[in-house]
Amino acid sequence: MNMKKLCARAKYLKNGNLKLTEDLIYYNPKFVGVYFKNNEFEIISGTITIYKGFEWNGCSFARDGKRDEFGLPASWMASCVHDCLYRYLHKLKNLKCKLIRIQCDSIFYDLLVSVNFKFLGIPACTLYYIGVRLGGGIALYLSRKFKLARGI
Numbered sequence: 001m002n003m004k005k006l007c008a009r010a011k012y013l014k015n016g017n018l019k020l021t022e023d024l025i026y027y028n029p030k031f032v033g034v035y036f037k038n039n040e041f042e043i044i045s046g047t048i049t050i051y052k053g054f055e056w057n058g059c060s061f062a063r064d065g066k067r068d069e070f071g072l073p074a075s076w077m078a079s080c081v082h083d084c085l086y087r088y089l090h091k092l093k094n095l096k097c098k099l100i101r102i103q104c105d106s107i108f109y110d111l112l113v114s115v116n117f118k119f120l121g122i123p124a125c126t127l128y129y130i131g132v133r134l135g136g137g138i139a140l141y142l143s144r145k146f147k148l149a150r151g152i
Contacts, residue, residue, distance in 0.1 A: 010076055018058050018072070024050040024080055028107055034099050036092060041084050043099075048081060056083035059128070068115070075128070078111035082132065105132045 009022045025047060032046040041050040059079035068074055085092065085104040092099040109129040117125050 009070060010072060010080065011070075012072070013055070016057070017055050018076060018080065020050060020052050020054045020080065023052050024048075024054075024077065026077070026081060026111075028110060030103050030107055030110075031099075034092070034095065036088070036095060036099075038088065038091075040087075048084075050080060050084050054080065054084060056080055074115045074117050075112060077115070078108050078117070081111060082108040102133075105129060108132055 010018045010020050010024075013019050027047045029046055031043050031048055034043045036043045039051075040054050041048060043049075056079065059073065059075040068076070082104060085099070085107070086101075089099075089101060089104065092104075093101075106129075109125055112125040112128055117123070117128065119127070
């Protein structure tokens, strides 16, 4: 699969979240045909650019695994792209060229594979993919139910 990680850097904040200190620019053919732009990111011609300053909480249970050259968990880029896409999934699903949850989860998997992601020394890409498929579905369901209950 033709994927290219072009540029990115992030840092931990005092609250434990991560924050991009540079734009994250990433190409994946699964983005081809999708056009979306807002104040946090854009998707154009197969490339997602998540803008400097984007904050997210990282990948659950992966903070102690393999580290990159900046001391961040190897999963940080995958979690950044995935969290960004999930944050706006309700808008991405309504586009002419839909980007749906399974594609977002698949892109998360692609990024984990690209860094040979392991947890406790064991290859864990598939395990984490299953986790986001199950956990993401439950989280989205509860989020929608909570918003509906509050009348949002």
